[in-house]
Amino acid sequence: MSVLEIKNLKKVYISGQRVLKKINFKTESGEVLSVIGPNGAGKTTTIKSIMKIIGYSGEIFYNGKVITVSDVIKDFVYLPENKELYESYRVNDLIWMFSETDKRIDSDTLIKDLKNNGIDIYKRVRKLSNGQKSLLYILTVLNTEASVYLLDEPLNSLDPIIRNDVIKRIRKLSYQDKIIIYTSHILSDVETISDRVVILNNGKILEDDYLDNIKSKYSAVCTGNQTGDFIKNSFFSYNINENEYIYYFRDYSDYPENSEKINISFEDIFNALIRGDKNVL
Amino acid sequence: MFYKEIHENKNKILVLFIVFFAVYAFLIISKDQVNELFDNIYYNENSEIIQKFIGNTDNFSEKLKGFEFYNISQWYGKNLGQFIPFLGIIFGFSVFSKEKEKNTISFLITRIKRKTIFIKKYIYNILSGVLLVFIFDLFPLITSFFVNEKFSLNIFGIYTFSHIMVFFFWYSISVFFSVVLSDSIKSFLGSLIVFIITVSLGFLPFLGFLNSYFFMQNPYYMTAFNVLYIAVISLAFVFLSEKIFIKKDY
Numbered sequence: 452m453s454v455l456e457i458k459n460l461k462k463v464y465i466s467g468q469r470v471l472k473k474i475n476f477k478t479e480s481g482e483v484l485s486v487i488g489p490n491g492a493g494k495t496t497t498i499k500s501i502m503k504i505i506g507y508s509g510e511i512f513y514n515g516k517v518i519t520v521s522d523v524i525k526d527f528v529y530l531p532e533n534k535e536l537y538e539s540y541r542v543n544d545l546i547w548m549f550s551e552t553d554k555r556i557d558s559d560t561l562i563k564d565l566k567n568n569g570i571d572i573y574k575r576v577r578k579l580s581n582g583q584k585s586l587l588y589i590l591t592v593l594n595t596e597a598s599v600y601l602l603d604e605p606l607n608s609l610d611p612i613i614r615n616d617v618i619k620r621i622r623k624l625s626y627q628d629k630i631i632i633y634t635s636h637i638l639s640d641v642e643t644i645s646d647r648v649v650i651l652n653n654g655k656i657l658e659d660d661y662l663d664n665i666k667s668k669y670s671a672v673c674t675g676n677q678t679g680d681f682i683k684n685s686f687f688s689y690n691i692n693e694n695e696y697i698y699y700f701r702d703y704s705d706y707p708e709n710s711e712k713i714n715i716s717f718e719d720i721f722n723a724l725i726r727g728d729k730n731v732l
Numbered sequence: 733m734f735y736k737e738i739h740e741n742k743n744k745i746l747v748l749f750i751v752f753f754a755v756y757a758f759l760i761i762s763k764d765q766v767n768e769l770f771d772n773i774y775y776n777e778n779s780e781i782i783q784k785f786i787g788n789t790d791n792f793s794e795k796l797k798g799f800e801f802y803n804i805s806q807w808y809g810k811n812l813g814q815f816i817p818f819l820g821i822i823f824g825f826s827v828f829s830k831e832k833e834k835n836t837i838s839f840l841i842t843r844i845k846r847k848t849i850f851i852k853k854y855i856y857n858i859l860s861g862v863l864l865v866f867i868f869d870l871f872p873l874i875t876s877f878f879v880n881e882k883f884s885l886n887i888f889g890i891y892t893f894s895h896i897m898v899f900f901f902w903y904s905i906s907v908f909f910s911v912v913l914s915d916s917i918k919s920f921l922g923s924l925i926v927f928i929i930t931v932s933l934g935f936l937p938f939l940g941f942l943n944s945y946f947f948m949q950n951p952y953y954m955t956a957f958n959v960l961y962i963a964v965i966s967l968a969f970v971f972l973s974e975k976i977f978i979k980k981d982y
Binding site (some may be wrong): 464499502504505506520521523524527528529531533534535537538539540544550551553628 | 733735736739740834835836838839841842843846882906959979981982
């Protein structure tokens with residue numbers, strides 16, 4: 452079983468921008484971990500740090516040892532957010548070049564996959580649609596034999612049918628005891644695909660738990676404008692009309708008498724956590 | 733990885749070969765016209781004024797009629813010689829910056845050790861550039877067989893050596909910019925600015941060694957210091973580029 456652990460990960464760019472502020476999380480094989488957050492939260496920076504594409508301070512452990520470039524090259528595979536490929540190649544030449552560069556890529560299966568998805572392998576990459584280019588990159592990554600898959604926004608620009616197929620493929624990898632770290636903006640996909648979720652905002656972790664736990668942990672009530680102790684326990688609130696407010700709580704069940712508990716979705720929790728970030732931390 | 737570099741650079745190499753081949757062919761075809769032109773200049777009634785512009789022209793017009801001198805002055809010194817620094821820049825400015833610009837660098841650096849990428853990319857591009865320069869330098873030697881003229885191997889050797897040294901120098905500088913700037917246009921301009929500055933400073937007393945044309949146009953006067961200067965500076969840029977590439981955030 453493989454384990455990936457991030458401890459006190461910090462990243463400060465030369466410009467002085469602090470993108471990651473001591474984040475910690477752990478994931479293990481067989482688990483799909485989604486790292487989600489708004490733009491600029493630090494998702495891509497986290498993934499790039501793990502892949503050693505950028506420098507960082509803090510520690511990243513892989514199977515109990517400090518991760519090295521050799522570990523990354525041997526056991527990890529990365530799908531970047533910008534899925535740019537070498538445009539001057541024909542698809543079949545590109546796959547040949549890929550498989551020469553990285554022997555872990557199963558080029559025969561990859562070609563079959565591409566044909567099944569309607570991609571003409573004799574076409575130049577530059578002539579493919581954006582969706583096809585993304586799919587080509589995604590399928591290359593999914594057909595790479597690795598232990599850890601880091602997928603940065605893998606489902607962007609894919610049509611719904613292919614999107615579902617890719618989600619199934621990612622799930623299948625987790626059943627094969629792979630570690631999967633996945634980032635996305637699309638919360639419905641996150642709900643479908645994830646076992647655990649790390650919610651990032653401004654370089655800090657707001658939540659790190661199993662998806663089911665997160666859903667059951669948070670609650671919200673609808674009530675009139677309140678004052679006093681009740682307010683202190685709410686990390687986020689907003690008014691739905693002149694007299695009614697929705698208050699969000701974390702591990703809180705002692706609601707005031709005149710309130711009504713409301714059903715909240717994962718998306719509601721996410722939005723409340725991000726928008727109420729200053730109140731939470 | 734070599735296949736990748738060949739695939740991505742074959743058009744550049746082909747275009748450069750065709751252009752330089754065409755220029756050399758034109759130079760050989762137009763030799764008589766060039767000789768005639770210089771005769772007219774030399775024996776013109778205003779020749780003294782013209783000679784002041786083109787320097788010591790003693791026997792120049794006569795010497796130019798010889799195949800060897802014509803090739804030295806018009807090909808090694810002028811048409812090919814003056815482009816050698818630019819060839820170095822053309823081969824080096826986009827080696828790494830293009831990968832960053834097109835966001836393809838992440839594919840490579842997550843699959844191959846950065847040191848290996850640097851070495852392979854650096855070596856492939858310098859080898860293809862040096863080979864091209866060598867072929868261009870061979871043109872007079874090859875042509876001499878066809879036109880039944882004499883062309884000294886010694887001259888070919890010394891000019892080729894100086895061209896390759898200068899190519900290595902400018903290639904290494906532009907690779908450095910290619911690593912540091914991560915943008916092909918900026919990398920090209922950066923190399924060009926350094927080129928303009930060094931050539932300009934080379935006109936000042938005691939700074940002549942900074943001017944690359946000094947080595948190429950007077951290779952017989954090249955001292956051990958000159959060779960050492962080019963080699964040390966070039967290697968320093970290679971070393972720095974490699975260190976930066978290995979540590980750089982992409």
